[in-house]
Every structure is written in C-alpha cells, then in structure tokens.
Amino acid sequence: MDRILLISDDPGRSRSLARELACEIHDVADEAPAGPADAILADVRDFSAESVERLRRVLGQARRGAPLVVLVQQNSSRARLFGM
Secondary structure (H helix, E strand, O other), X not given: OOOEEXXXXXXXXXXXXXXXXXXXXXXXXXXXXXXXOOEEEEEOOOOOHHHHHHHHHHHHHXXXXXXEEEXXXXXXXXXXXXXX
C-alpha cells in the first residue's frame, strides 16, 4: 500500500497512531481535498450530523474502493451505525 489516510476530528489525539502506522493525517474539518488513498482509517469521536457530513465528504474524495477501518471509541447507536 502506498498511501494510508487517517481521517481525524482531533489530529493531536491521532498523531501517535499515525506515526506508528506510518500514515498521513487529514483533519476532517480541513476543506482541502484529501486525494485518493489505498486504505483509510477513520478516528472520530464527534458523530454530530455536521461532523458525519464532513467525514462523508472526505471519504468521497479519498475512498474510491479503498478499505475503510473505523475506530469506534464510544458505545452509542450513531457511532455503531457509522462503524458498520
């Protein structure tokens, strides 16, 4: 795999994970295009409608068939639904 993209709503929290996995961090609030990725890891805690919409926008730019792993850090129906 050439490019692993870690999408985060808190890049400071995700920095050590990105370093360990040798992946690039993209802040979900960043308006810049994410570009295509070979694999995507989503590390978000905010599952508000606005945050999920921003995450979907980034996934639409980057995913293009790439595997997606979602870190679910809370036990809520909205987080579980997104993780499916």
